[in-house]
Every structure is written in structure tokens, then in C-alpha cells.
Amino acid sequence: MSAIPQPPVSIQPAANDPVPGLPLSDTPAHVIRDDAEAIAVAHALAARLIVGASERDRLRRWPVEEIDAYSQSGLWAINVPKAFGGAEVSYATLAEVIAIISAADPSLGQITQNHLGFVAAVRTVSDAAQQKLFFADFLRGVRWGNAFSESGSKRAADFETRFTDAGDHVVVTGKKFYSTGALLAHYVPIVANDEQGRTWYVVAERNAPGLAVIDDWSAFGQRTTLSGTVIIDRVKVPKTHLIPAYKGYDAPSADGAIFQIIQAAVDVGIARGTIAETVDFIRTKTRPWIDSQRDHAWEDPYSIQAVGDLQIRLHASEALLERAGRAIDRAVAAPDADSVAAAQIATAEAKVLSTEIAILATNKLFELAGTRSTLGQYNLDRHWRNARTHTLHDPVRWKYAIVGNYFLNGVKPPFHAWS
Known part of the structure; x- marks a missing residue:
């Protein structure tokens, strides 16, 4: 794939001015057919999206061309049911797709979170006519944003609209x-x-x-x-x-877990991207510490140990993410109180480890790469800023309690969009 042309910064209006939306592409989006194709497309797209990701963060430049390439790739419709022409990939595959994209640019990975959650919700609560209408839209590349949260309400689920x-x-x-x-x-x-x-x-x-x-x-x-x-x-x-x-919360459904696993996948992606950049920096720019008696920073035994620890924790997080995706698949196929609770718990476990590795990896980057890594020209602080911001979406401290109460006392998790 060729590099994405960079749009001029001037497309953005002045702050606090209403922003007009963009038209839908005249060309229908690509339709992905199966899990393997979804992963392959995600890797190819990520290689394009990583180009300019640091500058988009630095300038806060809207990813206009990038988001068009993303939605036209077909990845925004991979959980459309097969009966309506979609790939209906495993949620383990969907989570991996989000992690791949987020390793390149976690802002773009997050943008799809609500859209893909709404695709799942249409499957759960819409009637046949509405499903036919919306699933056809998703397959041709229609993007949904969201207007969910209200900053002035007492609790996140209190809606005044x-x-x-x-x-x-x-x-x-x-x-x-x-x-x-x-x-x-x-x-x-x-x-x-x-x-x-x-x-x-x-x-x-x-x-x-x-x-x-x-x-x-x-x-x-x-x-x-x-x-x-x-x-x-x-x-x-x-x-x-x-x-x-x-209706999605009148009876057991996996909708809440689906929204949550995508959040966890973004954090896994942040950790992956950060660890890769840490390794590259150590091998190309970091000087060895004087007491190491080594010629190269990558020979430092403490750095070797630390990178090993990061990789082990990342792989554990990836394993829980895949496990949660499989649990969601079972809950989607046969939703009941037990299958949905199992999906919620597996997703909560994945959310805990993905949060921890994202924060740990983005802290360790600077410790291992050294003082030079803090220079503005590298913009490496974007990894920590992204991890710290994204992991605040719901308090992971509550996930420990939910998991503990489930295994100790048999108490099922609360049933809402954050669980």
C-alpha cells in the first residue's frame, strides 16, 4: 500500500466553532470475508497509519485521510453477521485487529470502539428491518460516532438528554x-x-x-x-x-463486554507500540551505563531483564484478551446469565492486565531508553500520555473487586455498558 497523503492542517476550523461532517465515499468499502483476512488487512493498514502518527499527536492534526482509509478497509464492519453479508469474525479476532491498529495509532483504534459496539447492539436489539438497513450501511463504509456521555450528570449512566x-x-x-x-x-x-x-x-x-x-x-x-x-x-x-x-440490558447479552474488550485491546496496542519503540531506541540511540562495562546499551543485563519482564507481561495480557474474546463468542452464540457473566469476568481480567502493561511499558520506556528519550524531537511522551488517558475510561480498581466477588462469593458482575 502507498503512503497516505497528509492533509493540510488548515482543514480544521477555529476552536469552539461547530465542525461540518464529511461526506460518505462514493466508493463502497471493501468487504472482509473471514478472520484471516481481517488480521491481514489490519497489519497492512497499521503499516500505513503509523506513518505520521507522532506528528498527528504533536500537532493534534485530524486523521482525515487515515480514518477514510480505515473505514474503507472494511474493518469497521467485521462483526456484521454472516446472514447479512458480513464476516462475523470472532471477538478474539476483533480485539486483535484493534490491538494491531492501536499499536500504530491508539487514537484511531479508540475511534472505532463505539462504532463496533453499536454494530453488536444492532444485532442484539434491532428488529429485522432495522438490522437490514444498518448492516448494509456498515458494510458500505458508513461510520458512526457517538454522543453518549454527559459531563455534568451525577453518574455516568444518568442521562438528561x-x-x-x-x-x-x-x-x-x-x-x-x-x-x-x-x-x-x-x-x-x-x-x-x-x-x-x-x-x-x-x-x-x-x-x-x-x-x-x-x-x-x-x-x-x-x-x-x-x-x-x-x-x-x-x-x-x-x-x-x-x-x-x-432492550440490550433487559435480558443477558454480551454487549457490555464487547464495549469493554475493545477498550482493553486499545491498551494492549499501546503497550505493544511502546515496547517496540523502547527496543528500537535502546538499540539505536541509548548509550550503555558506565558501570555496565558494555559497549552497547542492548547488552546491559538489567535492560535485558526489564525487556524480558515487559514481554512476558504483554504476552499474558494478549492471552487474556484472546480468552475474553472466546468467552464473548460463546455468550453471543448462547446468551444466558452464566455465559454473559463468564464473558464479563474474562473481559474484566483482560482489562486489568492491559491497563497494567500499558502503564508499566510507557513508564519503563524512559527508564530504559535514558535521558535522551525525553527530548521533544522524539515525542515519546505521547505513549505515556495515551496510556494514562485511555486507561481512565473506567476504574480498573473495580475490576479486581468484580472478579474477586465472582470467584469468592459467586456474585455475578453488574450488568451495564461498562461491564
Whole structure:
């Protein structure tokens, strides 16, 4: 594949100005047929995405060409069911795809998290007509962002965004933040409650009148996840695009675990990319410590030991990630209280180790690479900033308690989108 052309920085509007969405490509996306092809496409795409990843972080330049290449590759539709023309890959494969992409650019890996979760939700809660509509859209390259979280509510699951029935459509009003992927999406699923207090995904066109996406994401890490504020001012959405999200949690489903395993996969990818860059820096730039009596930094016995420790922990995290994917596969095939709980627990375990190796690897990079690695020209701090930011998505300290309570007391995990 050829290198992706770099778009000019000037495409980005001034801060706090609403941002118009991009049109859907005239060319349908590639359709991936099986797990092996998904992995191969991910590796080929990652080799392109890693080019310029550091500069995108440094300048906070939107990955416009990159995200088009990503969605056109077919990887945004790999969990579309076979009955609708998709590959329906194993969730172990899906997690590996996200890890591969995230090792190259974790912001791009994170952008797909909600989209792929919504693909799973459509399978779980939509009727046949809605599934046919949306799965066809996903296969041709339509990107969904999200308007889920609200920064001013008391708890993450408290939603003040509401919609009202207006005949053949609904009218939704509210304000969202942490809206990953919304800037360059084609549709924005808005989490909103109806007049009965039930939660729905209200899927609005990105350029619908009254829908404004503002580029005000200012976190020090994951800087190009295309997040920010979404203002929803009496946006009209046809009822065909109203997904009953609440049904996904009325009965056991793997939807929460699917959202979570993608988060864990991003962190595994961050760790992989960081360890690879650590090894490269030690072998090409780091000087040996004076007391080592070695000619090269890579001969330092303590560095050798540390890299070995990182790799062992990374491989353990990868193994738990794959194990969690297989557990999710079983829960998707035969959802019940036991299979879903097993998937949640396996995913929680993967989330713990992926968080720990991401943070450890990004700290060890500087210890092993030495003072030179802190120079601004290398921008290696982006790895730590990305790991520290992304691993805050849900508190991993709670995962230990969930796992312990399950094995000690037989208590199943809480059932929601974060578990």
C-alpha cells in the first residue's frame, strides 16, 4: 500500500466553532470475508497509519485521510453477521485487529470502539428491518460516532438528554461530551431517554439541522480521537433510526463486554507500540551505563531483564484478551446469565492486565531508553500520555473487586455498558 497523503492542517476550523461532517465515499468499502483476512488487512493498514502518527499527536492534526482509509478497509464492519453479508469474525479476532491498529495509532483504534459496539447492539436489539438497513450501511463504509456521555450528570449512566414523539419522527435535545469519533462520523448515535425514562440510541445524521459538534477536546493524551462536545437542539430523527438500547440490558447479552474488550485491546496496542519503540531506541540511540562495562546499551543485563519482564507481561495480557474474546463468542452464540457473566469476568481480567502493561511499558520506556528519550524531537511522551488517558475510561480498581466477588462469593458482575 502507498503512503497516505497528509492533509493540510488548515482543514480544521477555529476552536469552539461547530465542525461540518464529511461526506460518505462514493466508493463502497471493501468487504472482509473471514478472520484471516481481517488480521491481514489490519497489519497492512497499521503499516500505513503509523506513518505520521507522532506528528498527528504533536500537532493534534485530524486523521482525515487515515480514518477514510480505515473505514474503507472494511474493518469497521467485521462483526456484521454472516446472514447479512458480513464476516462475523470472532471477538478474539476483533480485539486483535484493534490491538494491531492501536499499536500504530491508539487514537484511531479508540475511534472505532463505539462504532463496533453499536454494530453488536444492532444485532442484539434491532428488529429485522432495522438490522437490514444498518448492516448494509456498515458494510458500505458508513461510520458512526457517538454522543453518549454527559459531563455534568451525577453518574455516568444518568442521562438528561430527552426526545419526544412527533409522529413519524422524534425530536431530541441535549448536550454531550467525550463524543469519540463524532467529528468525522457520518451518523451520530445519541443516547437519550424517552418520556417513559427508557434509554434509546437516536441515530442522527452528522449534518442534521440542530446537531453541532465542537472540537474542544483538550486532554493531554489520545489527542486525535475526534471527540468533544455535541450540542443537540431539537434534532429531528426518523423512527427508523431509533434503536431500543434498553432492550440490550433487559435480558443477558454480551454487549457490555464487547464495549469493554475493545477498550482493553486499545491498551494492549499501546503497550505493544511502546515496547517496540523502547527496543528500537535502546538499540539505536541509548548509550550503555558506565558501570555496565558494555559497549552497547542492548547488552546491559538489567535492560535485558526489564525487556524480558515487559514481554512476558504483554504476552499474558494478549492471552487474556484472546480468552475474553472466546468467552464473548460463546455468550453471543448462547446468551444466558452464566455465559454473559463468564464473558464479563474474562473481559474484566483482560482489562486489568492491559491497563497494567500499558502503564508499566510507557513508564519503563524512559527508564530504559535514558535521558535522551525525553527530548521533544522524539515525542515519546505521547505513549505515556495515551496510556494514562485511555486507561481512565473506567476504574480498573473495580475490576479486581468484580472478579474477586465472582470467584469468592459467586456474585455475578453488574450488568451495564461498562461491564
